[in-house]
Amino acid sequence: MAYVTLAEAKTYLGTGENGDDDLIQDSIDAAVAFIEATTGRVFEAATATKYYGSEVVYGREVRLDDDLVSVTTLKKPDTDGTEVPEADYWLLPRNEGPPYRRIMLKVASEHDWAFSTDCWIEVAGTWGYSVAPPEDIKRATLVMAAYLYRQKDSQIFDVVAIPGEGIISIPQGVPATVTRIINHYRRRL
Numbered sequence: 001m002a003y004v005t006l007a008e009a010k011t012y013l014g015t016g017e018n019g020d021d022d023l024i025q026d027s028i029d030a031a032v033a034f035i036e037a038t039t040g041r042v043f044e045a046a047t048a049t050k051y052y053g054s055e056v057v058y059g060r061e062v063r064l065d066d067d068l069v070s071v072t073t074l075k076k077p078d079t080d081g082t083e084v085p086e087a088d089y090w091l092l093p094r095n096e097g098p099p100y101r102r103i104m105l106k107v108a109s110e111h112d113w114a115f116s117t118d119c120w121i122e123v124a125g126t127w128g129y130s131v132a133p134p135e136d137i138k139r140a141t142l143v144m145a146a147y148l149y150r151q152k153d154s155q156i157f158d159v160v161a162i163p164g165e166g167i168i169s170i171p172q173g174v175p176a177t178v179t180r181i182i183n184h185y186r187r188r189l
Contacts, residue, residue: 031144040187045128051120067099075122140181
């Protein structure tokens with residue numbers, strides 16, 4: 001999953017047909033992996049079905065381990081696989097989502113999370129932070145991918161220290177722009 005295309009990265013880098021397409025794509029993939037690992041989020045949604053046990057149920061609420069954009073079907077943990085109608089639950093946080101991190105049965109709902117043997121709560125839907133990556137995440141991906149790609153040519157991204165014994169080259173690390181952007185999206189537990 002790439003948040004930016006190869007063509008967008010090549011335009012950002014100012015490269016033409018230089019034969020580095022594989023290296024540029026690898027840099028994009030590495031940038032995406034870094035951003036996802038650092039934030040604990042996926043910024044491009046995918047359709048999937050996930051299953052949850054009783055350990056994530058707190059009263060009428062189910063706490064999800066991933067960001068959720070929307071629900072296609074929600075099923076109770078019973079042997080019949082009873083579907084819970086959309087009118088019977090809330091996706092939370094209501095005023096801030098998506099992404100959503102919890103599902104709560106409404107007080108008036110006749111449904112509950114009573115588990116039958118070997119059954120799970122089934123949530124089919126669109127999972128991720130958003131359907132498409134936010135613009136600032138795309139920007140962070142471009143900046144990080146360019147940083148990784150340009151490391152092949154030079155050490156201009158290193159900081160040089162000159163202690164008494166000689167010159168030491170220290171990697172500068174993640175570009176400050178990337179750090180500022182992704183810190184805003186870090187998942188807080």
